Amino acid sequence: MSDSIQFRSLEKDELYQHLRNIRVYGYTLIPQAIPEETVAFLKARVENLWDAVKNLTIPGKPDRDVHDKVVYNLQNKDKCFIDLLNCPYLRAIGIEILNDPHYRFLPPDKPNYVLSYYNARSSGQPLDLHIDSRMPSPGNNTWMMQAVFMLDSMDEQNGCTTIVPGSHRSGQFTDREFKDVKKVTAQAGDLVFWDSRVWHGTLGNVSEGSRWGLIATLASWWVKPSMDMTRSLPDAIYRQLTDEQKALLGFCSIPATDEFNGINTKTGYDALKPSVHDYYPERQAN
DSSP states (O other): OGGGOOOOOOOHHHHHHHHHHHHHHSEEEETTSSOHHHHHHHHHHHHHHHHHHTTSOBTTBOSOOTTOEEEEOGGGTOHHHHHHTTOHHHHHHHHHHHOOTTOTTSOTTSOOOEEEEEEEEEOOSOEEEEOSSSSOOOSSOOSEEEEEEESSOBOTTBTOEEEOTTGGGSOOOOOTTOOOOEEEOBOTTOEEEEETTSOEEEOOBOSSSOOEEEEEEEEOTTSOOSSOHHHHSOHHHHTTOOHHHHHHTTTTSOOOSOSSSOOOSSOOGGGOOSOHHHHOHHHHHO
């Protein structure tokens, strides 16, 4: 239900400060990016999805802590989660930091970065300090970021995020014994955004409550996604998407099959097809 997804308007002076925070500290917190009504709608949707999957066995994750709740691949569950990624702060930061300036097939004021991973998580066991960029880099530029929309408030009791400010520029893998971390507290509706190179983790949830957050990993178009976004997307959702949303899910940057029967690695909106089945005919056959 797209009408249920509302955002706070973009303030350019505020956006400038958030961009500086990310570049200097490796993260920023955008207060009340989504209003209370949107938070309530999304939390109810996530909890219903969790109830449907909580008893399923996931390969590689056989024993989950009672508080550790994860709903994977939100983009495949409901279009409302894709609509959430239209948040003006998320979009503006993504374009500024992750867009390829030489991607000539899409307008420069549109995202050419892509969605790599998207889940809902309520903290359970603590997470050690780690980086999600896979490789550290000391340079000015990153190729991957995490955006977390908080559906519950987070604090030290329910497993808040921990960050080592400035570590995104260290060029080093994490030191998991490092103790001088920033404990990031936030309110429901806040958006926490960080450079995937920054050292970050979470405290354990020692409360009796949930700490739901929607975590979207955004990456430059050329980065291999963690999930096969294009092949797995339900056709019913694809047909509802805007061209910009289809590009966000990778439909303008599908790798070629081979030199004879392929798709150009970079394309524009004009190359988008009416159905997922037009990209993957074997899906329709199955």
